[in-house]
Amino acid sequence: MPEADLLAQSDTVVSDPEEVSLVLAAKPASRGRVIWRRLQHTPRFWIGAVVLVLFVLWAVFGQLLTQWSPTDQDVDNMNYPPTILHWFGTDILGHDLFSQIVSGLQKSLIIGFIAGPASTLIAGVLGATAGYLGGWGEKTIAWVIDLLLVLPAxxxxxxxxxxxxxxxxxxxxxxxxxxxxxxxxxxxxxxRSLREREFVKAARYMGFGTWSVVRRHIIPNVASLLIIDATLGIAAMILAETSLSFFGFGVQPPAVSLGTLLADGQSAATTRPWLFLFPAGTLILLLLAISLVGDALRDAIDPTSGVNRA
Incomplete structure (x- = not known):
């Protein structure tokens, strides 16, 4: 490996000749270790990760913190602001808002953590297969992609x-x-650019099938893009579910989601603000935490991305 590449992998600035020789003599770190080292020195990654972990813990154990279930009605405290009994207040039917937000948060996280990576997996397999096949195979898959892109998702x-x-x-x-x-x-x-590389041609000449080449050689070389897309896709899927539920095309009563809570509370945003502010604040903080993690991960995988955005 060239000396310049070895020095580029080191996060430490060295000027003394002896230190340079030590860096060159050291075994180069793996790509995963380099990415993790960059993340360790990125404050927004830790802020986003800590907040996201807290949200996950809240979703998992939140129901243990309250005596109310999402469907329970407290007829003596209907439409009440936050109190010791109901930390986030109650709605017009006496439902405990804290418990309902926990239930909605559970659905949002499940949908985000499953649908986001699943969508990325589909994109990776179909995109890599189309780019590798070329010819009519690529044209067919590209036609399907273009057709689906005509209509908004x-x-x-x-x-x-x-x-x-x-x-x-x-x-x-x-x-x-x-x-x-x-x-x-x-x-x-x-x-399409990778399929002309020597290692891909060598695998093809050795008799490996299309799927084997895609799985072993193509997808690993675009894994950085897929990891970033899967992370940011979590936030995109949560927002999509919330939007659908807000407009009545998603989660339906008696089940609740952050979208249905926002829809129910929007008319009371000025008169009973707790009905709208708590679900909205939960959604904003959750999306912000995921975005911070995704943005930090993107910069760690591709350090030039921050320079390009600037």
Whole structure:
């Protein structure tokens, strides 16, 4: 490996000749270790990660902190502001808002952590396969991608709403299969350049099949893009589910989500602000935490991305 590459992998600035020789003599760190070292020195990564972990713990153990379930009604304290008995207040029917937010947060995290990576997986497989095949195979997959990109994903999800039958699990599947097209285009373009590289040609000449080459040689070389897309896709899927539920095309009563809570509380945002501010604050902080982690991960994988944005 050239000396310049070895020095580029070191995070320490060295000027003394002896220190330079020590750096060159040291075994170069793996890519994963270099990325982790960069993340360790990125404050926004730690802020986002800590907040995200707290949200996950809240979603998992939050119901243990209150005596109320999302469907319980306290008829003696209906439409009450936050109190010792109801930390986030109650709605017009006496439902405990804290418990309902925990229930909605659970659905949001499940949908985000499953639908986001699943969408990225579809994009990686189809994009890499299309870029590697070329010819009619690539044209067919590209035609499907372009056709799906003509209609906004949100509009497609609204059209598919009758088939969900009110199930948020089915909606999660629909979110995954309608959110992969843009990244698939990116992966296809990257693969078209990779398929002419020597290691890909060597694998093809050795008799490896299409899927074997894609799985062993193409996808690992675009893994950085996929990791970033999967991370940011979590926030995108949470926001998509919230938007659908807000407009009545997602989670349906008696189940609750952050979107349904926002829809119920928007009319009372000025008169009973707790009904709107607590769900909105939860959603904003959750999306901000995921975005901070994704942004830090992008800069750690590609240090030039921050320079390009500046």
């Amino acid at each position: 949100f509009f497609i999800l609204i059209l598919l709403y009758p088939f969900t039958k009110g199930s948020w699990v089915v909606m999660m599947i629909f979110l995954a299969v309608t959110g992969w097209m843009i990244m698939a285009q990116v992966i296809r373009n990257q693969t």
